[in-house]
Amino acid sequence: MLKLLRAESYKLRKKLRSWLGPLLIMLLVLIAFPLSIDISQFDLNKFYFSIIVVSLLMTSFVATEGMFEEDFEDGSLEQEFLVEKDFYKIVLSKIMIYVCMIGIPIGFIGSAFSFANGVDAEEFPKVFLLLTLSNLLLFNLFAFGNALSINKGAMLGILSTLPLTLPVIILLGRAVRTIQFGEGFFEILILMIGISLLVTAIMPLIISAALKTHLD
């Protein structure tokens, strides 16, 4: 498993576009939004979080685009399957590396921007936790979309999995409201941790089944 993690992190590090691109898109959207809208700072506080949530969704999609495509096209996915006899570990390590190298920085950027828009400094860890957990969920779901569509284009993947990601967004919006109103955060956090663990355990199995179908 450690070997797989190292291999995946090496592959992702080499593909600058894949990990830097989503971070830059996140930055661009969060900077562009307040500049493009003519409202007071007070009003901006009220709905800045929804921009963070939407840009999180977009960047998660961009980050996982073509996640398995390159490996499928050059045959390395098939090679790895022959060595491991099981896609589960490969998929899990890929998702974990993507979350560590892209998801956590995106969470950090999002929390920093919310903090720069009136959220208290003491709320920073809460926002960071929520955004990181949401990224974990979204990366799993978009990875599933990519596994289904593999080399048929990203739009097919997103059409298949966007409906599954919207409940995550609704949950995140609800969680953000608990920070804004100052109550119920702990309960929502426990719920999100539980859902994230469940999805992270089960989704790689489902993704493996989809990848095996492509290789059969």
Next chain:
Amino acid sequence: MFNLAFSSLNDFAHMDGHGMYVWPVYLLTILIIVLSFAAVRTKIKNLRMRIKNASS
């Protein structure tokens, strides 16, 4: 239970001003269902003819 809710055909069509909401919905639904049946039956007929021609 089976008393008419409207006193005239005009009343029934108008439905106290709500007819313009109720009737388009029902008419569109009936149209969609009828067209679906017609489309599938036509496709089955054409497919049967194609299969018959291919086998003969």
Next chain:
Amino acid sequence: MITAFIHKFSSPKSYVRVTAKLYPFFIVFGVSLLTLGWVWGLLFAPQDAVQGNSYRIIFLHVPSSIFAQIIYFFMSVCALMHLVWRVKLAAYLIKAAAPIGAMITFIALFSGSIWGIPTWGTWWQWDARITSTLILFIMYLGVLTLHGSFSNLEKADRLMSILVVVGVVNIPIIKKSVDWWSTLHQPASISVSGNTSIDPSMLYPLFTSVIGMGLTLISLGILTSHLYIFLREKNKKWVLKYV
């Protein structure tokens, strides 16, 4: 024993033979009950005290919403059968049911939107139930698009089944959304157990419409499944003989 039963009765040939005999009953009873329910609801059911006559859309909106979800649930059961027991008829049924599900979900969304205008003054509200039904509609489109993207139909069947099984998690979210979030949409007036808040003079035509809609959709499903089975199995001897 279950596996033997499934394999015995899941051949496309026996399915087509059995359903072709049942089709006339479903279509006749379905259309009759649906017509009865709608005529009863439109002509005889009394006016609602609050919503006036616009509530009569309920006899169309509620059956279509119910079946929008039931069809997806049916697809997920078929998907499980296809994935676990490799029953190819199950995949054919998913492909046949998906366009019907998409159509009925569209009808539910459209009728709900039109009903919302006189009742709540808005044709759209981003509340949980309406949004979840829109999500369900997109899911149906996703299933159809995914299947249509692959030239290898066996691969397409498996991927479609995987997507359907994963997507079924959305159904309980739709079901419970009215309870979990406080929203604009009225709470469920009919419950399986417990008190129903709708008057019998409106409830009976509603039930009749639901059953009629169900039978009508089953008959449409039988036709669509026959079409798809003939398309997929057109080189088989039994199709040539049957046709």
